[in-house]
Amino acid sequence: MGVLAAALSLAWALALGCAHPLPHNETEAAGGGQPHGPEPHGNDTALAQLCADEGGFDAATLSENGSVLLFRGPEVWEIPRGGGQPHSRPLAASWPELGGPVDAALRLPRRQRPQEHQSLHLFQGEQVWAYAGGRLRPGFPRPIAEEFPGIPGGLDAAVECHAEECGGESVLFFKGRTWYLFDLELRVAKARAWPGPGPCGAALRWLGRFYCLWGARFQRFQPLTGHLPHGYPRDLRDYFLPCPGRGARHGNASWGAAGERCSKEPFQAALADDSGRLYAFRGGLSFRLDSHRDGHHAWPVGQTWPGLEGAVDAAFAWDGRTYVIQGSEVSVFRSEQGHRRVLGYPRALQEELGVPGADAAFTCPGSAQLYVIAGSRARLVDLTRTPRRAGEPLPLPHEHVDGAICTDDGVFLFCGAGYHRYASVAELLRAREPAPAQAIAARFFQCPQ
Structure with a gap:
């Protein structure tokens, strides 16, 4: 079974409550940070422990090459787009400049600026790190207040929003019960009250759909209106992680x-x-x-x-x-x-x-x-x-x-x-x-x- 379907099940499981194999044949360097060594041992035990608790993730995003990155404490879980098993590794293995856990992460949409487009942004405290091609971009880290005027530090979550979804290339930032829509071209932030049942601990955009994660649960939402579809929240361990004995991985044979x-x-x-x-x-x-x-x-x-x-x-x-x-x-x-x-x-x-x-x-x-x-x-x-x-x-x-x-x-x-x-x-x-x-x-x- 393909890993994106088995581990995320987002396309199939969120649409119909089922998952499906989606293998790829490309082989690319994973992670979007510095190249890392062989996959660490003992990830089966680590995954079992992750599935057994109610903890969530600090941040979530897609890497520059499409792998799903789930950040937790000093480690990151990676779900490779091209196959293989989900695995965790220390943050320093890919982003040695970071000195601790990240607060938020996103993959920036800037189609008219190739040097910035799809660059990976990691937020920590009052600063933001930006990586392109696996390397730290010149001038980073920078204060969040300079890179994104009007956005506070100590963020809970962040997620990119493309022009076709937000009327212009934008970023959604979350802190407590407030979320901010930041227009990347105008460099203007608009704050509003977050309507979700709980603050976002992490946020993820995947194929034009937006998800807010907190603890062991997640909620789908509409990025401009904040509309929350029925049927949520749901348990992360039934959709995001291949936890033994869990998941909605049946029914798509029809x-x-x-x-x-x-x-x-x-x-x-x-x-x-x-x-x-x-x-x-x-x-x-x-x-x-x-x-x-x-x-x-x-x-x-x-x-x-x-x-x-x-x-x-x-x-x-x-x-x-x-x-x-x-x-x-x-x-x-x-x-x-x-x-x-x-x-x-x-x-x-x-x-x-x-x-x-x-x-x-x-x-x-x-x-x-x-x-x-x-x-x-x-x-x-x-x-x-x-x-x-x-x-x-x-x-x-x-x-x-x-x-x-x-x-x-x-x-x-x-x-x-x-x-x-x-x-x-x-x-x-x-x-x-x-x-x-x-x-x-x-x-x-x-x-x-």
Whole structure:
């Protein structure tokens, strides 16, 4: 069983109360700090002791390469993304500059600043340490008050929040019953009362979902509103740690091959949204395709697009909205700060887009030109016009297309277990023969050929 599923079970277990193997084949240096030696002995005993008590963690985050890091006292537990058993080691083995336990940890989102993006920040007392590529960044440690004006020292927890979730690249800080939203671009902090049942001892963002941990329990929350979903709190030892005799690691067999990223089962739809996120849909489930750093996991479609259920036939994004086509209907979701269905949807596809159905659909970045594919033909719809009408059918070099996306890297048509890449829409429409087929599982999920 893959370690992320066995040890965290966050994607499957938090969505459906079950876990699933999610192995990877990449081999990377783990931890995001200084390289460390062989895995310490005696971790089975240490893990058993950890599972036996009610203690929690001081901090939690993902490393630069996607391993899960759980800090406790002078040690850190690591759950490798690429396989292997969870293990603990002294903090000094990876971060020798630290002189004791950390208060909080996060992986900073700064897409426009490559030297800072994905750097690991560790907080201790009044100071913060920042590591990039496993090395302490120049100028650190620094006072928290200088690096994050308005944020106090002695933090309980911290977690990053990406632009698509918080309206701008931000950090959430927790101290007692107060939490702070810090805008990384504006360098402004806003304080508010934390609505959770207890203070956060640690916080973690994983695949766009946010978790507050305290003691042996955890609570999922929405980062802007603080909304707390029903069904929480839950016990860490049933989801985060592979404790003997515990855990919700059953029941996902009903998903079958649909939930296996490497199964070669065809996808029914694909989507590239305005923020650059990539999705594929199969059997009422959705996968993130652009999350290789942290793993690939299936979610029921309603987990990402509330109110939606069942198979998706086609999907595309335009003007900050996501359009999801099911049969002869289309639902529209606002994409900013999570997906929220627009009032009045679903509506008839013919009324909304001027087409009766779709096998696939795509828009290219920055374009209002929608291509709707049915059978071996594509029809162009100008999304800026009202009412919308579809143009004349345009021949494609494919008899059938399951899904389609357009990115800065070109147009990708999903057909069965393979995809066909075209450098542009013009190249696709000129083609008389399909482009060479390549494996979806290998390109988008890093599965073995």
